[in-house]
Amino acid sequence: MKTGLSIFIAAFIALGTSWCGFVLAPLLQLGSAQQTVILQTTDNWPLQRTGAATLGLQVYRAYGCAACHTEQVRQTGSAFEVTLTSLGNQKPADFIEFTKSLFVLPGLANYTNAIAASLNGWNGGLPKTLLTATDKDVATEMADRLKAVGVKSETAIIATGPDIARGWGSRLSVAADFLYDQPVQLGSLRAGPDLANIGVRAPDANWQLAHLYAPKSVTPNSTMPSFKFLFEVRKVGASPSPEALNLPKEFAAADGFEIVPKPAAKQLVAYLLSLKANVPLYEAPFTPATAAK
Amino acid sequence: MNLTENNSSCDREINDSLRVPLLALFGGAAVWLIVGLVLGLIAGIKFHAPDFLGACPVMTYGRVAPAANDAVLYGFCIPAALGVALWIFARLSGQPLALPLVPVVAANLWHLGVFIGTAGILLGASSGHTWLEYPRAAAVILFAAFMLIAVSAAATFGWRRQQELYPSHWFLFAGLLWFPWIYSTANILLNSHQLPRGVVQPIIGWWFANNLVFVWLALVGVGTAFYFLPKIAARPLANSGYVLLAFLTLVFFGTWCGIPQGAPVPAWLPTLSSVAAALTLVPLLAISIVTLKTVCGSNVSCKGGPFCFIRFGVMSFIVSGILYVSAACPQYSRILNFTWFGAAQTQLQLLGFAAMILFGAIYELLPQVMGKPLPQPALAKAHFYLSMIGVLLFFVPLVLAGVVQGEKLADANIPFADANTAALKFLRVSTTGQMLILLGALLFAVNIFIMTIQWKLGIAKTVIAYIKSPLETAEVKS
Amino acid sequence: MSDENKSSSVPSAGEPVATRSAAPMWIIVTTLVLLFIGGIYFDRHSGWFNPKVYAPYTSAENLEGFQPQSGAAAALARGKKTYEAVCGICHGPDGLGKPGQAPPLAGSEWVVAKGFNRLAHIPLMGLAGNIKVAGKDWSMNMAAMGAALPDDDLAAVLTYIRSAWGNQASAVEGDDIKKIRSGMGGGSQPMTHDMLMAMPE
Numbered sequence: 001m002k003t004g005l006s007i008f009i010a011a012f013i014a015l016g017t018s019w020c021g022f023v024l025a026p027l028l029q030l031g032s033a034q035q036t037v038i039l040q041t042t043d044n045w046p047l048q049r050t051g052a053a054t055l056g057l058q059v060y061r062a063y064g065c066a067a068c069h070t071e072q073v074r075q076t077g078s079a080f081e082v083t084l085t086s087l088g089n090q091k092p093a094d095f096i097e098f099t100k101s102l103f104v105l106p107g108l109a110n111y112t113n114a115i116a117a118s119l120n121g122w123n124g125g126l127p128k129t130l131l132t133a134t135d136k137d138v139a140t141e142m143a144d145r146l147k148a149v150g151v152k153s154e155t156a157i158i159a160t161g162p163d164i165a166r167g168w169g170s171r172l173s174v175a176a177d178f179l180y181d182q183p184v185q186l187g188s189l190r191a192g193p194d195l196a197n198i199g200v201r202a203p204d205a206n207w208q209l210a211h212l213y214a215p216k217s218v219t220p221n222s223t224m225p226s227f228k229f230l231f232e233v234r235k236v237g238a239s240p241s242p243e244a245l246n247l248p249k250e251f252a253a254a255d256g257f258e259i260v261p262k263p264a265a266k267q268l269v270a271y272l273l274s275l276k277a278n279v280p281l282y283e284a285p286f287t288p289a290t291a292a293k
Numbered sequence: 294m295n296l297t298e299n300n301s302s303c304d305r306e307i308n309d310s311l312r313v314p315l316l317a318l319f320g321g322a323a324v325w326l327i328v329g330l331v332l333g334l335i336a337g338i339k340f341h342a343p344d345f346l347g348a349c350p351v352m353t354y355g356r357v358a359p360a361a362n363d364a365v366l367y368g369f370c371i372p373a374a375l376g377v378a379l380w381i382f383a384r385l386s387g388q389p390l391a392l393p394l395v396p397v398v399a400a401n402l403w404h405l406g407v408f409i410g411t412a413g414i415l416l417g418a419s420s421g422h423t424w425l426e427y428p429r430a431a432a433v434i435l436f437a438a439f440m441l442i443a444v445s446a447a448a449t450f451g452w453r454r455q456q457e458l459y460p461s462h463w464f465l466f467a468g469l470l471w472f473p474w475i476y477s478t479a480n481i482l483l484n485s486h487q488l489p490r491g492v493v494q495p496i497i498g499w500w501f502a503n504n505l506v507f508v509w510l511a512l513v514g515v516g517t518a519f520y521f522l523p524k525i526a527a528r529p530l531a532n533s534g535y536v537l538l539a540f541l542t543l544v545f546f547g548t549w550c551g552i553p554q555g556a557p558v559p560a561w562l563p564t565l566s567s568v569a570a571a572l573t574l575v576p577l578l579a580i581s582i583v584t585l586k587t588v589c590g591s592n593v594s595c596k597g598g599p600f601c602f603i604r605f606g607v608m609s610f611i612v613s614g615i616l617y618v619s620a621a622c623p624q625y626s627r628i629l630n631f632t633w634f635g636a637a638q639t640q641l642q643l644l645g646f647a648a649m650i651l652f653g654a655i656y657e658l659l660p661q662v663m664g665k666p667l668p669q670p671a672l673a674k675a676h677f678y679l680s681m682i683g684v685l686l687f688f689v690p691l692v693l694a695g696v697v698q699g700e701k702l703a704d705a706n707i708p709f710a711d712a713n714t715a716a717l718k719f720l721r722v723s724t725t726g727q728m729l730i731l732l733g734a735l736l737f738a739v740n741i742f743i744m745t746i747q748w749k750l751g752i753a754k755t756v757i758a759y760i761k762s763p764l765e766t767a768e769v770k771s
Numbered sequence: 772m773s774d775e776n777k778s779s780s781v782p783s784a785g786e787p788v789a790t791r792s793a794a795p796m797w798i799i800v801t802t803l804v805l806l807f808i809g810g811i812y813f814d815r816h817s818g819w820f821n822p823k824v825y826a827p828y829t830s831a832e833n834l835e836g837f838q839p840q841s842g843a844a845a846a847l848a849r850g851k852k853t854y855e856a857v858c859g860i861c862h863g864p865d866g867l868g869k870p871g872q873a874p875p876l877a878g879s880e881w882v883v884a885k886g887f888n889r890l891a892h893i894p895l896m897g898l899a900g901n902i903k904v905a906g907k908d909w910s911m912n913m914a915a916m917g918a919a920l921p922d923d924d925l926a927a928v929l930t931y932i933r934s935a936w937g938n939q940a941s942a943v944e945g946d947d948i949k950k951i952r953s954g955m956g957g958g959s960q961p962m963t964h965d966m967l968m969a970m971p972e
Contacts, residue, residue, distance in 0.1 A: 002457075003456075004450060004451065004458070004462075004466060007458070007462070007463050007466045007467055008466070008470060010467070010540075010541060011466075011467035011470045011471065011544055013545075014541075014544035014545045014548055015470070015474055015504070015544070015548055017545075017548075018504070018548035018549050019478065021549065021565065022496060022497070022499075022500040022549070022551075022552070023482070023496075026492075026493045026496045026497070026558070027482075027489060027493055029559070029820075029822050030490065030491060030492060030493050030496075030558075030559075030822060031489050031490050031493050032490065033490050033491060037848060037851070039838075039848070040839055040847075040848055041847070042847055042848060061419065061420075061421035062417035062418070062419065063350070063355045063356065063417065064353065064354070064355020064358065064419060064421075065355055066355070066421065067354060067355040067358045067359065068354065068355065072555075072556065072557050074555040074627070075827055077827050078827065078828070136836055136837075157837055157838075157839060162702060162704065162705040165705030166709065172555075172557065172825055172827075174557050175491050175492040175557060175558060175559070176491070177557065178491040178492050178557065179491045180491075181491065181494075182487075182488050183420065183421040183422060183494055184492060184494045184495050185421055186492075186495050188423065188630075188635055189631060189633070189635065189636065190631040190632065190698075191340070191713065191716075192713075193709050194631075215343075221710045222710075223340070223343055223713060223714075223717070224343060225339060225347045225353070225354060226344055226347055227353075228348065229348060280839075282834075283823040283824070283825055283828075283834065285834075285839060287839060384786060385786055387786075459786070459787065459789060460789050520787060523787035523788070523789075524785070524786070529787065529788045529789055529790045530787055530788070530789040530790065531790055532790055532792050532794075533789040533790060533791055534791075534794035535795075536789065537794065538794040538799070538802075542802065555826060557825070559818065559822045559823070559825060560816060560817055560821075560824045560825055560826045560828065560829070561817040561818060561820045561821070561824075563826065564812070564813050564816045564817040564826075565813065567812075568809035568810075568812055571808075572802065572805050572809060574805070575798065575801065575802045575805065578801075579798060623816075623826075
């Protein structure tokens with residue numbers, strides 16, 4: 001580092017490489033991404049948002065909701081889950097006896113304890129999850145063995161992780177989920193719960209509006225501030241507005257008054273209801289619960 | 294002696310050329326620091342009383358929190374760092390500041406940009422990308438102002454008397470290149486009408502945030518520390534080989550960090566970032582060795598003086614760097630991502646590292662530039678202790694809150710609300726820390742404003758004296 | 772400290788100077804070791820720049836292992852993919868056909884017929900001459916586009932066009948195509964309207 005030029009060159013190369021790697025390469029690789037197909041269907045994902053929901057994203061941005069909420073589901077692993085759907089003509093007790101004969105098989109030996117524990121005290125209720133294995137061969141072998149004795153089972157691919165166990169999504173979030181977001185609001189702090197799947201978790205627009213107006217009215221231990229300024233308290237006219245919020249007494253407006261959402265609140269709710277992370281994609285595979293039909 | 298006379302006249306020229314630009318940069322920076330810390334305190338209080346100032350859309354947490362962070366970074370850290378860098382360049386060049394009017398204009402432009410930006414966020418015009426919230430108009434102004442200051446700094450650098458470069462030159466000069474590049478790229482792509490598709494936006498956002506908050510602040514902060522520590526200790530900077538290695542590894546590896554594990558982006562991006570984060574341990578190690586070797590054994594009695602500020606700043610940098618690397622480590626990131634841990638690291642980087650080094654540098658250089666001692670040295674001393682305790686009380690509870698919250702979130706059997714409440718207990722302590730930092734910043738502002746007012750009064754006196762003096766005397770003198 | 776003696780820059784006006792020395796070997800070796808370990812980690816976890824591989828999946832093979840591989844829906848999805856690559860160019864991704872190029876498949880009586888024997892012959896043998904589709908006369912030549920497709924793929928395509936765009940007809944299995952293929956004889960003449968009408972539905 002003898003001259004200004006050599007510093008310039010070192011800094012230029014250093015920043016230039018990371019610019020190519022983290023700006024140019026993602027632009028080329030993901031910048032022209034198109035809709036993809038939901039796994040095992042011909043439906044496209046994601047769908048373009050409605051007008052109200054698109055405006056709602058701007059409300060979400062303007063109030064900085066992403067300061068406390070993330071919109072990304074994390075997944076720690078994937079597994080194959082073998083679930084019993086019918087015991088055929090076997091009795092539960094017989095079946096438990098039968099499973100003991102499986103444990104001598106090399107692949108299944110590792111799952112002895114887990115299977116025995118899950119069957120402990122089982123009274124024959126179906127469907128019953130028998131085995132969760134990260135190795136596909138183990139799951140296949142189990143299913144084959146069950147089939148051989150006339151027991152019906154289904155093998156599902158499941159995503160695992162605390163986020164998924166909390167119901168915050170069925171699988172990890174991937175690039176495709178954010179295709180139409182302008183701007184993408186991933187968030188980096190979970191002072192409030194993740195919203196990637198809120199449209200599935202709380203699909204009731206009235207619940208969402210009540211939650212925005214008075215969070216404690218629907219979740220008593222909420223730490224979310226109230227967004228009262230997105231609502232209008234007005235005198236009930238000739239007849240009550242169909243949009244008026246239906247709140248518990250301590251949160252409701254005084255007699256003769258009603259609380260109605262302003263357009264921004266309705267747009268925000270439309271946006272929240274459009275957030276879903278419950279469809280399988282090639283890059284985030286799982287077996288949806290409805291696929292068994 | 295002739296040489297000394299030359300030196301002192303040269304010193305006077307340098308100080309004269311820097312006085313106006315530095316006062317413009319530092320004065321505005323002090324205001325923004327207080328604005329940022331007050332907004333930060335409001336945001337902090339909202340976690341204990343969610344509906345505090347809740348009726349007012351301008352004061353929503355989601356607006357106040359980014360406005361606070363941006364005011365501290367863009368309002369205080371960057372202009373203060375630029376001012377300090379101008380001073381260091383002029384000193385190391387042995388030349389007065391080149392184009393001294395340009396930074397004066399730029400400083401006012403810069404503060405205008407921060408004003409528009411802060412107002413924009415509070416009124417809901419935020420771009421929605423972290424650290425890039427300022428609306429387009431503000432971003433354009435900030436970019437132009439930076440370029441003007443960079444031109445003046447580069448010209449001062451280019452006209453230096455002594456050709457040999459000092460390590461601070463590397464860090465500060467690289468910083469001059471770094472900011473315009475990342476800021477223009479990020480704003481052109483993320484602050485435009487048609488944004489790139491989907492997750493390309495956050496990827497660019499993370500690249501920018503990392504290169505600004507981690508790399509750029511490290512470049513100017515460490516560059517400043519490596520100038521002032523040996524200067525105050527009157528010892529040479531230890532071992533330039535380590536410094537060179539630290540510089541090169543910082544720019545080559547540090548720039549690749551920042552994409553969080555588990556982000557909804559193809560696996561190669563976060564993987565690359567976590568490899569780079571592990572390699573960032575090398576500059577952290579080298580910088581700690583150099584600092585230890587330079588500082589240890591020096592007998593500076595600094596009791597709250599500039600040396601203390603800067604030493605504390607370097608220590609904060611090392612701790613903040615280690616926190617940054619551990620959050621990028623896949624095993625830990627599962628727990629630490631999306632918790633207060635990230636906020637703790639950012640705040641330590643801003644208030645514990647960058648701000649502390651800049652306070653120290655300003656306390657050291659301002660009396661020289663103004664040609665008179667600090668008006669209230671006791672306040673500066675109090676500022677140090679308030680800031681130090683404040684930073685510790687601010688970030689340590691946040692780190693603990695992050696770990697506790699993360700561990701509870703990782704167990705799906707614990708309800709979300711419980712994880713949240715567990716973290717909020719720690720936040721009470723960190724709000725206290727915020728108050729102490731704010732108090733310290735007020736003392737800092739007092740010193741700066743008294744100096745500015747004294748200087749303005751001085752000018753006024755000279756002008757009045759000149760007007761009052763009889764005409765003949767003036768003629769005789771000329 | 773001995774380092775200080777090595778100081779060589781001229782101190783000017785109280786500016787700090789740096790002691791000259793090279794970085795020691797151990798820290799350079801540490802850097803290289805970290806780089807090496809980082810390289811191995813990248814190799815194992817990055818999916819090598821594949822845009823479809825996300826953590827926790829570590830490679831394209833790892834992700835492929837977790838793909839569902841059976842079921843009617845899978846066949847449909849495969850049929851759509853093949854259709855869009857082979858047939859959609861002329862018949863359109865929406866199955867509406869293109870004037871002057873190819874007749875529509877959506878709502879075509881040939882496609883949704885009860886049996887798929889005649890339909891299957893068209894991609895297998897090709898088609899020439901006049902044909903009436905959905906009330907319009909077409910006179911186009913079509914090459915034996917499906918002759919080279921594996922049985923399962925062609926079956927998937929036929930299943931897809933028989934169930935997409937509002938069409939509702941039964942699925943086609945790979946074995947059916949196999950039977951039709953083996954019953955075709957060796958002829959390579961394209962089908963005509965009359966030849967199709969002569970064979971069973």
